[in-house]
Amino acid sequence: GAVVSQHPSRVICKSGTSVKIECRSLDFQATTMFWYRQFPKKSLMLMATSNEGSKATYEQGVEKDKFLINHASLTLSTLTVTSAHPEDSSFYICSATQGWGYGYTFGSGTRLTVV
């Protein structure tokens, strides 16, 4: 079945540094990838949608310059949290799809802690 690999699973970084999270579709071509954020005891919130080769579409309230998304190939999307602050500490998870009607495959998530 479709598999999405997300790395790292856990990262601790210092305030002011940037962190890159990778999301790879291992056995299918992901035309669209999604990035979600989850706060404790809250639901998954969509941050942005990225299509291969084009700019990501960000949800309202998500800072584009803070959360840089790159979808340079059909199998890789990256989320870079720039100049991280403690309030960026959260659980981030990606999902990918081959297209409408194919369903969604999730990565296993990244727990980011900014100290």
Added chain:
Amino acid sequence: ILNVEQSPQSLHVQEGDSTNFTCSFPSSNFYALHWYRWETAKSPEALFVMTLNGDEKKKGRISATLNTKEGYSYLYIKGSQPEDSATYLCASPPTSGTYKYIFGTGTRLKVLA
């Protein structure tokens, strides 16, 4: 704004017990409902995609029903096993043809041996 709610938030059952939990969504403009099973440190796994009122789907000991007129879906687990312990998520799109699924907060199930 579509609001997807799940209850209960968490649930402890004994091994062998059957259990069920609920996903509620607005009954107007319904398009689809997805159920996922999410074990700790793993990826959410798709269980069911439900689209028609009265749909009933089954996967082993897990089954789900859908009532779009009253806006709910039930997930049932028969004869719970410790390996069923996970968070069960439901999600629904607010409009047709959109990827922007709205997720519930999940029901965390713990099956005690």
